[in-house]
Amino acid sequence: MTSFSTADIPDMTGKTVVITGANSGLGRSNARELAARGARVILAVRDLSKGRDAAATMTGDVEVRHLDLTDLSSVRAFAENLAEPVEVLINNAGVMVPPLGRTAEGFELQFGTNHLGHFALTNLLLPRITGRVVTVSSNGHRAGSINFEDLNWNQRPYRAMQAYGQSKLANLLFSAELQRRLTAAGSPVLATSAHPGLASTNLLKSPGKRPRLEAFQQWFLHGLAQSDDDGALPTLYAAVADIPGNSYAGPGGLLQSRGAPKLVGRSRAARDGDLARRLWTVSEELTGVTFPLGSNATPA
Template identity: 70%
Template sequence: MTTFTDAQIPALTGRTIVVTGANSGIGRAATGMLAAKGAHVVLAVRDLAKGRAAAATMTGDIDVQQLDLADLASVRAFAERSTEPIDVLINNAGLMIPPLGRTADGFELQFGTNHLGHFALTNLLLPRIRGRVVTVSSTGHRTGTIDFDDLNWQRRRYRAFPAYAQSKLANLLFTLELQHRLTEAGSPVIATAAHPGLAATNLLGHLENGQSPLRWLQTNFLGHLAQSEEAGALPVVYAAVADVPGGSYAGPSGFLESRGAPKLVGRSGAARDSALARRLWTVSEELTGVTFPLAAASGEHRSGPPGHGR
């Protein structure tokens, strides 16, 4: 099997790719790779100034648009502005272990941003998506559980990492059920997922020096072991453009999936639980007011991921 590198990214001229959270980290690195291959890339970012600053460092056809995944009104406004066909949607934006916070709609910040915001965005954009949806998860999903009695951490003492793990498990359950629904609808669109392994990004940038042992760990330990943002972005790009099946999950091929060239990887038993995925989907529809928009066997979408057959 040929190792997937940026040299294996196909020509993407004429393709439109939307990347959430693309002003930094994995999203910025993925955007740079995709734009360099000719794609029209939309940076969907919360902070327009930071998005424009990131775009200025890249070469290619790049558009910056405002999107706050922690505000469903912003998600709806972005979807209403997005009237052109989209070949790939990359649900990349995410928060990792911040202090307890709430979204504009009252959801726990990590669950609301990492899962519910992307759930709503994907379903609102789906009538215009013609290739695939890629959702970025984490190896942290393996410790995650979905607590339907307290999804928003209102009854329990808040613990940031379990809340993060819940949101990352939700990302994979979303991908599982989305692929099931796309297949049942007869749509050629596919849903995939990816994780970057251990990558040197600013995901823990909200922690001040000395505020948390995790900040010390990132500075003094993880920084020496982590791969670059570009290497961490490769599994995401692989899931977006390579010839992989619907429902697949990509990650690094090295030790404990922490680094290395991308390949298809496994996931926890909970992340493969179709009943759990259906239940989460139903609850997510109730919480967001957004539902799956495709009629069965509509066949209206054009097939094929960019540059490859299915």
């Protein structure tokens, strides 16, 4: 496929899609388009009021359910209360460069929300997922590294952008290892990833952000960013296009900042299978959630 637009989304009638963080930004755009194609879309959001406001702007079968990725008890409750088959899970919610914060379990906020919350959610829902798991990463993953000695920034001065890069690299490593495990288990489910390029979303307006930083970002975005709807296209592409597992979609334009989606490359660290397996093991230990589909043997 040389070009992709919302017109290429197939009929989704009878299929359930779960989207985290779907009350605003990219998630809301994804939800609107998939609901318009007939999908039953579940907006998995922390703020039910904002979720209902977003749902009111959409046509089709849209439901709002509570999910707080910063609290693993909320993640478990959401998964336990969702009994129906899920065609597509879109791990979209996230936070970007806030001041140092902690999840309910004490994890650094960005690593806990962007990676560990979605790691737990995916594995808890996996027995009911029939089609695809899409995890939203970022070009910021290229500046990321996984510091296994201090994943949660307990031992060093906090650097919000470095922590963000770690969480976004973790998203790609998670998706790659998930696909390896799905293949080993003989599952037809695909794990893919996407990034929006430079999109003007609420992610860049995280609570507590320094005013000067936010002012610079808004000035920068005014000239270069694409809209929420355009930024959502790579995720939709990763969710419905005929692409292989472990694909990574992003904008095809200048520096992957904007333009129609296509398959894009990732950093060397994001392609490191040993790193992905190690992160998976640690993530299981931290969340208490394991891969539920059987074989996860490491290839010889």
